[in-house]
Amino acid sequence: MSIPAQLSHLRLPVIGSPLFIISNPDLVIAQCKAGIVGSFPALNAREKDGEDIQLDAWLKRITEELDAYNQANPDTPAAPYAVNQIVHRSNTRLERDLEICHKWKVPVWITSLGARVEVNEAAHDCGGITLHDIINNTFAKKAIDKGADGLIAVAAGAGGHAGAQSPFALVQEIRTWFDGPLALSGSIAHGRSILAAQAMGADFGYIGSPFIATDEANAVPEYKQMITESSAEDIVYSNLFTGVHGNYLKPSIAKAGMDPDNLPVSDPSKMNFGADREKPKSWKEIWGAGQGIGAIDKVQPAADLIARLSAEYAAAKQALCNG
Structure with missing residues (x-):
């Protein structure tokens, strides 16, 4: 199994x-x-x-700040960054955004809601790699056939748009034919869950x-x-809000x-990621989250969260080896 240099x-x-609205350069x-x-x-952006x-301004800032950090910290350089492209036909910005990402030589491209050969080619042309998120083995094969370098298996319990399959089943089926980079999504909020993802065949949480x-x-x-106060029992799986099934916080739905x-079912054909999309104002505060949030009990800097995950991951690996 080979992992790309990135x-x-x-x-x-x-x-x-990539978290819709939430993820930003900071x-x-x-x-x-x-x-x-x-x-x-x-x-x-x-x-x-x-x-x-x-988008151009964001990529300029991210690139320059990470370059400066790497020059100052050659022994512990920063990890690469990724940009997520929604490849759905309703995304009228896609062509423009691809050109901007190509200009800045984005190292990792994450594609969602459709696999397109030209997107993979654009990434490869500037030295990047593509990871395509999928919810079943059929979509996984289509993505690789169209030139994706790796896969993100979005299993049951993942936040936002999510599949319904067990991570054990999904990773198991993918690994019967694909030995490239594979990330697993779904309720991963503790270091030992990262180790478990690797144990079942994924490379990354x-x-x-x-x-x-x-x-x-x-x-x-x-x-x-609300994230810190909620648990898996507070998550509801619905396609009402975007046309694609996803996991959302029950308290935010009730507040709206x-x-x-007792949510109605949406028509997937109405899915729209264009600038002209309309949705009820009350849906602005329908908040997505995955089933793993029971492990989150406070708001803290991202670096502190990652340090906690790292310590838990190391401890879990040591305990498993000692066992």
């Missing part, structure tokens, strides 16, 4: 997942400096008409929800606090005036 020297085998830079891949969705292109409750995250204080235990 992912071969992480201090902790973790990729921070969080990405903190994650990378602490030794894990930091990422953000390209669509998070938004500008008003007439303003400079925000793919962690999102715990980073919502960090100082750098672009989330309102109430959202961060809906019954989280």
